[in-house]
Amino acid sequence: MTVPLGNVIDALQARYDPALAEPWDAVGLVCGDPSEPVGRVLFAVDPTTAVVDEVVAGGVDLLVTHHPLFLAPVHGVPADDPKGRLVHRLVRAGAALFVAHTNADRAPGTGVNAALADVLGLAGAVPLEPAPGVEGAGLGRVGELPAPLTLAEFAALAARVLPATAGGVRMAGDPERIVRRVAVCGGSGGSLLAAAAAAGADVLLTSDLKHHPASDALEVEGPALCDVAHFASEWPWLPVAAEALRADLGGAVEVAVSRLRTDPWTRSVGHAADVAGEPPLHG
Numbered sequence: 001m002t003v004p005l006g007n008v009i010d011a012l013q014a015r016y017d018p019a020l021a022e023p024w025d026a027v028g029l030v031c032g033d034p035s036e037p038v039g040r041v042l043f044a045v046d047p048t049t050a051v052v053d054e055v056v057a058g059g060v061d062l063l064v065t066h067h068p069l070f071l072a073p074v075h076g077v078p079a080d081d082p083k084g085r086l087v088h089r090l091v092r093a094g095a096a097l098f099v100a101h102t103n104a105d106r107a108p109g110t111g112v113n114a115a116l117a118d119v120l121g122l123a124g125a126v127p128l129e130p131a132p133g134v135e136g137a138g139l140g141r142v143g144e145l146p147a148p149l150t151l152a153e154f155a156a157l158a159a160r161v162l163p164a165t166a167g168g169v170r171m172a173g174d175p176e177r178i179v180r181r182v183a184v185c186g187g188s189g190g191s192l193l194a195a196a197a198a199a200g201a202d203v204l205l206t207s208d209l210k211h212h213p214a215s216d217a218l219e220v221e222g223p224a225l226c227d228v229a230h231f232a233s234e235w236p237w238l239p240v241a242a243e244a245l246r247a248d249l250g251g252a253v254e255v256a257v258s259r260l261r262t263d264p265w266t267r268s269v270g271h272a273a274d275v276a277g278e279p280p281l282h283g
């Protein structure tokens with residue numbers, strides 16, 4: 001069975017309203033003909049070359065990614081440009097590309113942050129920064145673990161339920177600290193630290209946390225921190241969005257989630273499981 005691309009886009013936009021996107025964002029259809037049929041849809045975090053290889057090899061008609069291929073304005077898509085080449089390859093393969101980025105972050109129910117809260121088992125999760133006008137929409141989530149954990153146990157839970165990455169899960173704060181109220185933000189959520197503190201969170205799990213804000217956060221009362229790979233924090237959305245689309249279209253399209261790890265960090269060395277406390281720094 002197939003569904004016209006235009007109808008698939010309508011279904012996606014009913015869940016991931018483009019009006020929820022940041023003004024600087026670039027969401028929606030990147031390439032593809034809304035009148036052409038779609039039978040197979042693949043979901044991925046990033047529109048990388050390896051993911052496009054998977055699209056071409058798998059006869060995929062529509063690739064849905066979280067991250068935009070183009071964020072800055074472009075004036076052409078020549079095939080000798082790295083991103084232009086991907087557009088050419090997709091068009092030649094008859095595959096469309098659709099992006100749901102900050103609108104998917106903010107979406108209620110089946111959005112990126114809702115999926116991250118769900119995979120960690122948070123109950124009663126609500127947006128950390130509610131979006132005006134749409135019930136249950138907004139950035140980040142804060143909710144309760146079913147039972148209290150130490151910070152170290154919570155980090156281990158995150159490592160278990162999120163895709164494994166080279167960077168793993170880093171924590172800042174006393175590993176024995178008891179955490180129950182958890183704030184999360186998929187992607188770069190350092191800007192929500194104050195909101196997490198105001199919401200009474202014991203820990204904020206996000207990615208791309210920088211040295212100075214993390215260091216400053218440990219000097220004051222407030223949440224402990226868990227820093228995970230950006231890719232890992234957003235990945236839980238993929239199976240949720242894929243199943244939602246399949247159900248919304250009454251099973252008329254096949255959906256799949258890319259198994260590729262598109263985290264750009266692929267290896268790390270020099271780990272120590274616990275480096276709190278005194279030097280020596282080496283040996």
Ligand SMILES: [Zn+2]
Nearest residue numbers: 187188230234
């Ligand atoms: Zn992201």
